Amino acid sequence: MLDSDRETSAADRVVLLLVPLLIGSAVAVALGVYGRLHTPTGIAVSVAGFSSPQTVKVWLASGATLFALIQLFSALVMYGKIRWTSAPQWIAAAHRWSGRVAFLLSIPVAVHCLYALGVQSYDMRVLVHSVVGCLFFGAFTVKMLLLTRRGLPGWVLPLAGGVVFTALVTMWLTSSLWFFTTVGVQL
Known part of the structure; x- marks a missing residue:
């Protein structure tokens, strides 16, 4: 392999990572800008069986x-x-479907x-x-775009998944757990 081939290969790997990172960054910034500039309505959809839109959000x-x-x-x-002993055949399907369900449950919460x-900053927890x-x-x-890429280093997908997981758990800790410990567990 020529040195120029290795450089191209290294450049291709950077592009494989950089393009999804730029698109994901644009998504995060766009949501933040929208959430900050949009005048919050205070209106949310409630679901039958729950006492308030807040409890729907907390449980979802x-x-x-x-x-x-x-x-x-x-x-x-x-x-x-x-x-x-050996990974069960269903484990990959369980991984994909649990991720899909987690994401689908997060959509109405994000919309709410x-x-x-909107994006608020009146205290550190909310910010x-x-x-x-x-x-x-x-x-x-970023993670979804990386899933379609071939030739990525082995650490990329676990890192992306770890960032997504950590962000989701942090959101849960700063909303649902806070709600459960201050307001109480209710439907």
């Missing part, structure tokens, strides 16, 4: 976090970090947050929640 976020934990467990099995509340919420969707975009 909790469901998303539960499915994210399932995704983390299945990823650890697939990457051999949790020893199983951005439309009804962290707002910023990490925008970062979550940017990181998710």
Whole structure:
């Protein structure tokens, strides 16, 4: 292999990573700008069986976090970090579907947050929640774009998945857990 071939290959790998990172960054920034500039309506959709839109949001976020934990467990099995005599055939499907369900549960929560509340900064918990919420969707975009790329270093997808997972758990800690510990567990 010629030196110029290696340089092209290295340049291709940078592009493989850089393009998804730029697109994901644009998503996060666009959500943050929208959430900051949009005048919050205070109006949200409620779901029958729940006492308020806030409880809907809290429980959907909790469901998303539960499915994210399932995704983390299945990823650890697939990457051999949790020893199983042999990874069950269903583990990859469980990984994909738990991620899909977690993401789908997060969509109405994000819509509620951005439309009804906007990006707010009146205290540190709310600011962290707002910023990490925008970062979550940017990181998710990066991860989804990286899934279609071949030739990535082996550490890229686990890192992207770890960022998405960490952002989701941080959002849960700064919203649902806060709600459960200050308001109480309710439907």
